[in-house]
Amino acid sequence: MNKALLPMPIHTAVLLLTWLLLNDFSIGHLLLGSLLAVLIPWLVAPLSDPQAPVRKPGKALVYALIVLWDILRSNIEVAILVMRPNRSLRPALLALPLDIQGDLPQALLASTISLTPGTVSMDFSEDRRWLYIHALHVTDEQALLRSIKERYEAPLKEIFAC
């Protein structure tokens, strides 16, 4: 694949897909979408920092599904938590030691943590080795940290191979 012509192939694909999502499918839109999908990355390429490439797309898909399922599941749990009296809540601030490095993987991890109810990622430590997390209700903080590491960090590490 020509780097000069298609500086960001994944983006191109996503953009084309998005275009087709936005518009009704037709040959015309396919052409127009392709044009835009080539043109826009070409325009914004200077504004993008290089990121760790996705090594295992298949795993990524699985990961996405897992996260979706977790969202569904934990939403209900948290909804119940929210409705309960405040005094029964045990919120806590946790620090998650990070094994993965790289902006993109870390960002994905942080986002995942925030999206799944019950936890919100709050900040990275300055050396980017810790992620501070706020949890709404913690009974066993080590278990929580461990589950995050296993359930999210490990697959991400695999996907990006870092």
Next chain:
Amino acid sequence: MFQHVVILPILLPLLAGALMVIPAVSRNMVLQRRLGTVASVLAVVLAVWLLVLVDHNGTQAYAVGEWKPPFGILLVADRLATLLLLLTSVLLLAVQLFASAGEDERGRFFQPLLMFQVMGIQGAFLTGDIFNLFVFFEVLLIASYALLIHGGGKAKTAASLHYVILNLAGSALFLFALGILYGTFGTLNMADMQANAALIQNDDLYLAKVGALLLLVVFGLKAAMLPLHFWLPKAYAAAPAPVAALFAIMTKIGIYSLWRVHSAIFGEHAGALANVALPWLWPMAWLTLALGVVAVLASQSLRALAANLVIVSVGSLLLMVANPAQSTTAAGLYYLVHSTLATALIFLIAGLIMGQRGKSEDRFVRGRPLAHPRLLGGLFFIAALALIGMPPFSGFIGKALMLSAALDEGVAGWIWPPLLLSSLAALLVLSRAGSSIFWRSRGRAVPVTIDTRQLAGIGVLLVALVLMVVLAGWLTAFTDRAAADLLAGMQLVLPEGR
């Protein structure tokens, strides 16, 4: 190609302005100035052409986008509009030349802003659509905001803060008025509105009245009608000389709009809406003139004086607007042209004087002697005569026309005393000003050169003032026709039904 001449006065400055914003041009001062001069000369030529065309062939209309009125935007070049176009472009030429001597280097984008400002003014004069009038008002206002702060400095900032905020409130009121008018008339084309004005009935009548009266506030603000005039003295006194000179036309846009809207749309033919604004306009016009005279007497610097003289001229013009008749309108129109040119002239001269008197600037105090006392003195003398309304410059013709028109309308008892007293006050103060600035001096003159371009700019205005006298016969006849056109209404572009 010839049919497009009507829209060219708007497009030409826009094109020139846009070209000047291109970085390659905007960083090349010489190119920018040449472009500006060419555009200005072209604007004058165009305006003359259009004027002759309109005078011979009658009102010219131009449907932008070829949508038939009242649906599309219609530009209407009648005699009134073309005369003001000519005035604007002459002013532009003078200001552009004057500023090219170095004022335009004291900050970026001066030349393009000048062009945009003129585009807005020309557009406001040409448009026959009330919302389009709003748009062009905004164009000329935003350009004037930007020009006002050109060169920087505390006084400019402070003055423009008032100017901008008050005008923004004015724009909001304009939109309220437009909402009401559209909500009652269902149309935006001025001719269409005029045709429908008499048909409005029942309760809608009162709503339409609200709209019309709100427009009085809006235009009164632009025209610096009392009690909406507070922005003017500071803004004019703080503006850079060429900008102040160009601003000489700003108040006249308000007057023009009053004529267009209140003398035409809500004029004689408007049935129950006829002359709604007059009972309000009349006392405010009188007060404007009276307090303008007070302000003139109180002025302590040349630019403040000139600014207050603007208020006086506005007061005089408003009195003419408040008595809509052919003679008053024609007289007002002549006087409008004259006072614009004379005010612009005095502002340019004040700019030169300021540059030569050290810290005394243009205040009426003893100061450093001028480097060019004879030249500037002579110029000042001429400008002062013109402003006071003394012969042989056009001021006296305008004044005499107004006096005589007031007499014809039977309102001389009200109009004559303030009009004559304002001249007297101007005479008193200008003679005081001149003798302070030119004759009371201390210390030694510091050599300052006057750029030929500055003189050229002033020369343009002088020539225009002289031409106004020499061609006064033709011009007064023209203003008479223009007034007749205006008061007869904008019938030519009546729509063929919905």
Next chain:
Amino acid sequence: MEFAYALGVGFLTGAGVFLMLRGRTFPVILGLTLLSYAVNLFLFASGRLTINAAPILGTASEYTDPLPQALVLTAIVIGFAMTAFVLILAMRARADLGNDHVDGHLPPAQLSARAEQRRERREHS
């Protein structure tokens, strides 16, 4: 529903007017912004209120009056440009004049109050 709409417009206008009468630039600009919301809604109202009749041909059987919408759009854009300008102008005024009063200087009463505060602070420290 018309009444609720008019009520909203009236409130916005009144609030805008009140803020525009303040002495500091920031509230004045807030007021201008509120007033321009009010103006936009008002101008929009000149085409009357209609529901589910967006003037996109082929999406409904009746269409609302499209012209005021176009006008409001223009007005919004112009209002934005003006707000931006006046906001920066307010900054500039603060930079040049040293305070954020619309007149470029604090009224005497507030000046003395401020001096009072300063003196008190000095006495405390």
Next chain:
Amino acid sequence: MTLLWILLLPMMGIVTPLLTERYGRNVCAAMTALPPAIALMLLLQQAPVVMSGQVPSLHAEWIPALGLNLALHLDGLAWLFCLLILGIGLLVILYARYYLSDRDSMGQFYASLILFMTAMLGVVLSANLLQLWLFWELTSISSFLLISFWSWRTDARKGARMALAVTGAGGLALLGALILIGHEVGSFDLATVLASGDLLRQSELYPVILALFLLGAFTKSAQFPFHFWLPHAMAAPTPVSSYLHSATMVKAGVFLLARFYPVLAGTDLWFVVVSLTGMATLLVGAYTALFKHDLKGLLAYSTVSHLGLITLLLGLGTALAPVAAVFHIINHAVFKASLFMAAGIIDHESGSRDMRKLNGLWQFMPVTATLAMVAASSMAGVPLLNGFLSKEMMFAETLEQYTFGALSWWVPLLATIGATFSVAYSLRFMHDVFFNGQPIDLPKTPHEPPRYMRVPVEILVVLCLLVGMFPDLMVGTLLKTAAGAVLQAPVPEFELGVWHGFNLPLLMSMLAVSGGVAIYVNRRFLFQFQSQFAERDAKLVFEASVQSLVRKAGQLHHLIDNGSMQRAMFLMLLLALVLMAWPLMDLLNTAGGRPELALNWGVVFCTALLIAGTLLTIWWSHQRLWALLALSIVGLVVSVAFAWFSAPDLALTQLSVEVVTVLLFLLALFFLPRHGPIMDGPLRIMMRDLGVSVLFGSVVGTICYALLTRPLDSISGYFLEHSKTGGGGTNVVNVILVDFRGFDTLGEITVLGIAALGIYKLLARMTLAMPSADDDGRAWARERHPALLALVSQSLLPLALLVSAYIFLRGHNMPGGGFIAGLITAIALIQQYVAHGVVWMKQRMPLSYEALIASGLLIALTAGLGSWLFGHNFLKTWYDYFYLPGVGKFELASAMVFDLGVYLTVIGATLLILANLGKLTTSERIRTGDE
């Protein structure tokens, strides 16, 4: 044509002195004198014609609308005045050649002098009222220049200004009078006016006309009580005094009285006012003159007195009075001009004009003394001199009149008293200056003047003698013609003789002479008597009153405009409120006939939210960030309202504008104070403002409700109908924007572009203190650009651009369009600025936003101009459908190009504003211009 040349030659002569100044004084004077000399010859050439009773005239149209035309005529009166103006003018030119010192700018002096001459000629030659006024004012102006010729002298400046103010005011009154006359008569043509005397005298406006008219004439001719300016005009160089203030300009007033004599005179009002004024002036002038120690002061008051005499004559109403007036005009001009010149010589050669110092000059300048004494005798009315003759006629006429009924005998009595004083001051002039001991501390040793400086005096004195001895021969015909012109009727028979036998006038003359001598001899008592009155300097009084006027005006002005914007805003809004509320009083039913929509809970909630947001904005306006958040709610609800009421385009625009505005506010808030006072004024003001805003809001709300509930018949049907067929788009709003009313949009993007340029100017070199900590004194966070934000912003950018492309492309048919798309793009890029900073962006995207604005505007313009190529009007759009195999039908429209221009301008403008604003704290800030 000759007539025109008489006027034109001097007019062209105005520049000759300026041009020839550099060639030396003689050349300059000679060249200056040339045009008037030729004009004089032309005038003399016309003499036979004029004397025969013909009136050469000339007429050309100039401003018919005003009734102002070029009209000249040369009747007897005009001829006489022309003769005086040109003749004495030439003598003055000669005289001034020697009078002016090397320091004085001769060219400037002569130019002003000739300007004055032209103006004066214009006044007398005019056959059109307005033209007459034109020249009339020119005389005031040129005299201002001449009086203030020595501009470094305070008295010259003040005297000049006073003269200008008084005569200028009179001029305005005269203009009023002339316009009224023209209005009554229906023409400004002098001949027509002169024939309409009865019409005018019977007019209702006659008193007004007369009052204004006399105001003009009296101020010019220094009549009591407007006489005070004349003595102070003596600050002028003496040639000016002798020319303007004796021979010509001050005569303009009496000329005017004479000119309009047939029209305005003949009523009791005229006679009473004019004669009384004349008499008062005569007496006051004569009396005051006696006490003046300044030579020129004495002459000035004497002039006042003589002008009074002429005025008196014109007000007497007897048959021969006007003839006497004309005669005295001539005589006074001759002797007074020579006297002034003589005074000038004395001043010039001795260095003083103070009669207390000037004594016994006879020994030093016998010739000059003789000349001066002859002229002074003429002034005193000594027989065999011209002054005697006209004075005799005056006495005779005072005896004839019956203006004041039984008290009419007062007139001759007072006239005699006046003449007595006139003799006394003339004597004083002669005796004090030329005899009466030795000079006291004169700056120079007096001696005779240069030969040619005396010539003008000699000529004039010889004229005094000649006229005095052979009056009929010298001026008989001239007087008759001139008087005929004044009366516009056959002149009654009169006899100009030196000797009329012993009669009452002669007795009065003798009384006057002997009385005068007696007064002069006993002057000490009078001087003592007079010295108890503090002399009031009119100049000081005038200055003080002007100063006080200015001060009062200043106070009043400050009272009205104290520079407070809040007041200005309040007055504006109050005016708007009143004007809006006024018609609403008549509106009987607020609700109209249109059926209202049903309310639902969503709307109620949203309205509540809107009102809450509004109130919060006010409530928090001192806590500025909070207020901003509250404002966002309002913006959000407004967008929802637009969406709800079928305006998706508006909702989109409002939203995007809203966000950009918030960003702007945030940027600005970094530099503005973050808190304001909770009460920013007295409670009274706050309550007042609250009241006005509540009223304003309720009025606007009422209007809004009234509009909403009324049916509307609008032009919009056309747009709906033609949007698809004519504009090629289904989104009618967008088609209106880019097509039906594309011109508005062009203006709108211009506004945006200009705003960006203006903001660029505002930001240039702005010096702002950058807060180093937030409100609580906490330092800013250290991490400038949080990595997570940076990363996500980056990855969203392509998506945002795609969305903007989507919105742009579908805009013609669905909600969207160039403006919204442009804002989205701009916001996406701004987000990059927020996430990465200015420097980073600058390195990676070296884009000139100005270029973007310019190209946007140019593209939009080109899109509009393109239609010219096809012979269509500006912005006439074009669209068509195309078929491509495999792709299908698609549409291309020129409006899209226009929209592209909009798109680019919006991006350029928004980024120029925001990015430069962001640059303020970085090294990239604008550092040039607009200090």
Next chain:
Amino acid sequence: MTLYEWFIAALLVIGGLFTLIGALGMVKLPDLYTRLHAPTKATTMGIGCILLASMLMRLDRNEGFGIQELVISLFLFITAPVSAYMIAKAAMHLRVPLQPGSDPHRLLEKARDQQPPQ
């Protein structure tokens, strides 16, 4: 009503419910950090369900292959965590207090002070 419509209705109800729960949480929860969790409900379940309902609705009405709502979801899923992250960061910087009753973990102080004022 068909089953399909029942399904849509259920989605709408769930969406509304979660939105409301999020809002209730906003009101009720004791401190900022706990409240930070509330909008996640609104974004994920609330909006998600409503968007899904909208999509299904449009499929039902045969308006073609219209699953544009996915783009909105995509946007929200990408941006919502970042918003929360930024707010939390700001809150820590501003030292917004934790709920007194909650468990102040030992790392809290360290977390707060990682960016000491200079």
Next chain:
Amino acid sequence: MLNTLLLWVAGVVGLALVLNAWRLVRGPSVTDRVLALDTMYINVIAMIILLGIYFDTSLYFEAALLIAMLGFVSTAAVSKYLLRGDIIE
């Protein structure tokens, strides 16, 4: 039937909006207000989507998309403001 439900759901979302507004008013910290506003943006998206369903139109879809994007931008900007004062530096 579905329409009635829609109105009810809209009412619920509206109520959520009002509750969020209450939080915005109450604060107590400025971050609470920002958070409330951010949530309000999201609720407005829900509202607009409901509107689209109610009117059976896709016209409002862009508005929702835009709010999603713009809400993020303004929240990020305000947070940046709180953190650094200067949002573009």
